[in-house]
Amino acid sequence: MSSDAPDPDVPDDVANRVKNVRVDDEMEQSYIDYAMSVIAGRALPRVEDGLKPVHRRILYAMHEAGVTSGSSHRKSSNIVGDTMGDYHPHGDSPIYDALVRMAQDFSMRYPLVDGQGNFGSVDGDPAAAMRYTEARMASIAEELLTDIEKDTVDFQANYDDRLQEPTVLPSAFPNLLVNGSSGIAVGMSTNIPPHNLGEVIDATIHLIDNPDCTVLDLMDHVKGPDFPTAGNIVGRSAVKKAYQTGRGRVRMRAEYHVEEDDSGDSIVITELPYQQNKSKLVERIADDVRDEKLEGIRDLRDESDRNGIRVVVELKRNANTDVVENHLLESHLERTFGVINLALVDGQPKVLTLKEMLEEYVAHRKEVVRRRSEHDLAEAEDRAHILEGRLKALEQADEVVDAIQNSEDRDEAKDALKDDFGFTQAQADHIVRMQLGSLTSMETAEIEDEYEDVSARIERLEEILGSESELLSVIKDELREIKDEYADERRTSFIEDTGTVTDEDLIPEEDVVVVLSEQDYIKRVPADTFDPQHRGGKGIIGTDLKDEDRVSAVFTASTHDYLLCFTNQGQVYKLKTYEVPEMSRTARGTSAVNILDLDDGEEISAVVTADDLDFEADEEYLTMVTRHGYVKRTTVGEFENILSTGIIAIDLQDGDELADVEVTGGNHDVVLGSERGMAIRFDETDVRAMGRTARGVHGMNLEGEDRVVGVAAVEPDDDRTLLTVTEFGFGKRTALDEYRKQSRNGKGLVDIKTGDRNGSVVSLDTVADGDNLVVMSEEGQIIRMPVDEVSTYGRNTKGVKIMDVEEGDEVADVCVYTPIEADDEKDENGEDGEDGEDGEDGEDESADEA
Missing domain, CATH: 3.30.1360.40 (Gyrase A; domain 2)
Incomplete structure (x- = not known):
């Protein structure tokens, strides 16, 4: 057989029917068709009844099956099967999911399905399988279908053209607002919150009476969303925006x-x-x-x-x-x-304001009531016509009976009635079917009464159809009936939006003591936990330390302070004081890694309060000193933005560590103090300003193993004193004018005698009358006292006992602060130290200056 023979099944003109199209054009159109199918057929509700197709079909299937609020519950699987088989061929799972949601009182403000069995919970538990649960329509759902049999809405063929289904429900109340809706379509989504039925109906009636009202006028009635789980709405501005624009974010x-x-x-x-x-x-x-x-x-x-x-x-x-x-x-x-507020309006998705949503609903109800009235009027007119025939027949009862008796059959009787008495075909049909019992006088009276009622009903329906105001009056009356039957109290309340509440707003401002240990435990304790004592006492327990752990740093701050924490490794971190957990004085603290990203061996060596810093100023500096005597100044603006992991504050070399940091204003002197009791004072301008990553310049020429312990800033004409404290708990105050100004990188003057009794210097700072002093030992003992308790002596003296440090213990750190409010001084457990030889002013002239 020849392979060139034509295929008898292929038409001759097949080539002429092939269309050449661009692939991108075909894909675009196909995708648009698919998108519109999803938008209109699945994901978005209609504005008139607030239902998506699946919800509408479930309710209509239940209505057709007689599963109403007055019937017994029906297996959910039966309802799902009817819906899927007759109207919604998309699988049983989405149908059952929709049915379940309509039965959940925590999902729907007014549930449309009355469920029996496990329909899930607010914990997210799923509903039981559909074979185990039962359901029927809730009574309020029946209001959505009221008068559907009176040609009030349009119908369309179902998916296989066997049945008819409604395109929308009559909806006797604004369900879109009352129960809300949510859904995701292609390229768009809807998320309409539920509302209180009574409020929505009041707003609808107000709109009918005042068509020119504004959204704000309607908000006098609709206060805002009313969620089934109650709760609160924070502020009203977002609600106002959502109602005016159709979009908003409600807290x-x-x-x-x-x-x-x-x-x-x-x-x-x-x-x-x-x-x-x-x-x-x-x-x-x-x-x-x-x-x-x-x-x-x-x-x-x-x-x-x-x-x-x-x-x-x-x-x-x-x-x-x-x-x-x-x-x-x-x-x-x-x-x-x-x-x-996205819904389908005339088949097209549209974002609606509150007023537009109600306007669309009112327009829908006008159409429903009009079509219902026309349907009822036609039925009433038909009934009146029949009743007129019956009354006419009763007036000539004998003649009518004779005419029927003399006829061969029913058809001849009907013709006789039409020809001899002037009855219409409908009247003749009815009269022929009448029973003789209806000719009694009582029956006649009932027919006359019914005719009067039907005539009055016709008159009323004609009045409704002939006047829009009467039609709107009917809508309002029916809405009021719905409100009286189903409205309840509002569940969701409004609370004022006070803005973003920060922890700082909630925490009272107070002075606190922050304690850190070598094993990185940290805590804060209110400063007033430690009563002021006289100098020389042992203090009280300030922290509970683990074995082999010791206090590494202590500093004071206000709970509202924003702190710059400088570490011995030259890093700086930012910290809000209230971020440190508050604990009792005997508590160990929490791990510092939860608050500061410190490396192993990294300890805080200086703390600066950033609240008073002017990051825009060019003449404000952070002056830093290292253990090896280097000093540098950097403008505070370089520390405005600090990462959570910290930033470099100074470059350290050869095992050097950052010792202390002070704020200077460009016209200060700085005083550097060393462990062996030496101090040097020079003008801060001797150190040029440099960047964060710079090492600095020589500030103090140290002898042997001596190391710098701190730096103090001295203002012009400063009347403060210089406080020096040693490791064994001794210290003194000295007038600043006893430290004459020198050039930087000198050896300085003798500040305090160290030796066996005092030990090395651990702290150097300027103090003023009214300041408080907090001293803490490595073993966790702490004492607080007014600085006035520390006597003022000249340079090159031993000082007085400030804290009674036990053998094997040493002073870990010292901090000075000005209390927010003056504390009432109390003398509890205070123990005066002996001045004696400790306070002798024995200057060592040979060691006075190097």
Whole structure:
């Protein structure tokens, strides 16, 4: 057989019917068709009834099957099967998921399905399989289908052309606003929050009465979204924007309160933001507590039951309730609801304002009531016509009966009635079917009464159809009936938006002592925990140390201070004082790695309060000194932006360490002090300003193993004194004018005698009357005293006992601060030191100057 023979199944003109199209054009059009199918057929609700096709088909299938609020519950699998087989051929899972959501009272403000069985929970538990649950329509759902049999809405063929289904439901209330909607289409999404039924109906009636009203006028009635899980809405500005533009971001906050008892406070959560999973909320809070992101929580329990939500967050005794509350709000108890009022209007997606949504609904109800009235009018007119025939027949009952009796059959009787008495075909048909019992006088009276009622109904329907005001009056009356039947109290409350609440806003400003140990434990303690004492006492326990751990640094600050923490390795970190956990004076503290990203062996050597720094100023500097005697100045502007991992403050070489940092203003003198009691004073301008990564220049010429311990800034005409403290707890104050100015890199003058009694110098600072002094030993003893307790002596003296340091212990650090408020001095456990020879002014002239 020849291979060139034509195929008999292929038409001759097939080549002429082939169209050449560009692939990109075909793909674009096909994608647009698909997108519009998803938008209109699945994902977006219609503005008129607020339902997507799947929800509408479920309700209509239940209506057709008689599964109403007055019937018994029906297996969910049966309802899903009817819906899928007759109207929605997209699989049983999405149909059942939609059915379940309509039955959840935590998802729908007014559930449209009355479920029986396990329909899920606010914890995110899934519903039981459809073969185990039962459902029927809720009574309010029937209001969406009221009068659907009266030609009130358009119908279309179902997917296989066997049946007809409604394109929209009559919807006796604005369901789109009342229950809201959410969905994701192709390139767009909708997220409409639920509202209170009574408020929405009041706004609808107001719009009908005042078509020119504004959105703000409608907001007098619709206060805002009303979520099924109650909770709070923070502020009204976002709600106003959403109603005026169709888009907005509404902040939702859980409802909670604080319960107090002897064991500590508890934060009790009783209402959740809409669509928040309770079990995941509890899990996330527990994770944050475990990861030490959330401090101060002792226990966490979910005590919720069928009566409502109750999640208890128990706090530790020393926890700051306000701070824990703020952290919970910031991370867990607030959510944002992104309002997108997108719905289908005439088959097209459109973002709607509050007024536009209600206007579209009112237009829909006008059409429904008009079509219903026309349908009812036609039925009433047909009935009146029949009743007129019956009354006419009763007036001539004998003649009519004779005419029927004399006829051969029904058709001849009907013709006789039409020809001899003037009845219409419909009237003749009815009269022929009448029973003789209807000819009684009582029956006649009933027909006359019915005719009067039907005539009045016709008149009323004609009035409604002939006057828009009467039609709108009907709509308003029906809305009021719905409100009276189903409206309830508002659940979601409004609270004022006070802006972003920071921890600083919640924490009272107070002086605190921050303690760090060599093994990187850190804590803060209110300064007033330590009563002021006389000098020379042993102090009290300031921290509980682990074996072989020792105090490495102590400093004072206000809880609101923003601190620059400089380390011995030349790094600088930023820290808010309140970020350090507050603990009792006998507590060990928490690991510093949770607060500062310190490396092994890295310790804080100086702290500067940044709140008073002017980062824009060119004549404000941070002056740094190293253990090897180097000094450098860097403008404060270089430290404005500090990473969480810190930045370099100074370049250190040959095993050098950063010793201390002071703020200078370009016209200061600086005083450097060493471990062996030497001090040198020179003009800060002797050190040129340089960048952060510079090493600096020689500031002090040290002998042997001597090292710099600190730097003090001296203002012009400064009336303060220089405080020097040694490792064995001795110290003194000396007038600044006893330290004459020299050139930098000199050996300096003798500041204090060191030796066996005093030990090496550990601290150098300028102090003023009214300042407080805090001294802490390496073993954790701490003493606080007014600096006035420390006597003033000349240079080259031994000083007086400031703290009674036990054998084997040494002073770890000293800090000076000016109290926010003067403390009442108390003499408790204060023990005066003996001045005696300790205070003798025995200057060593040979060591006075090098």
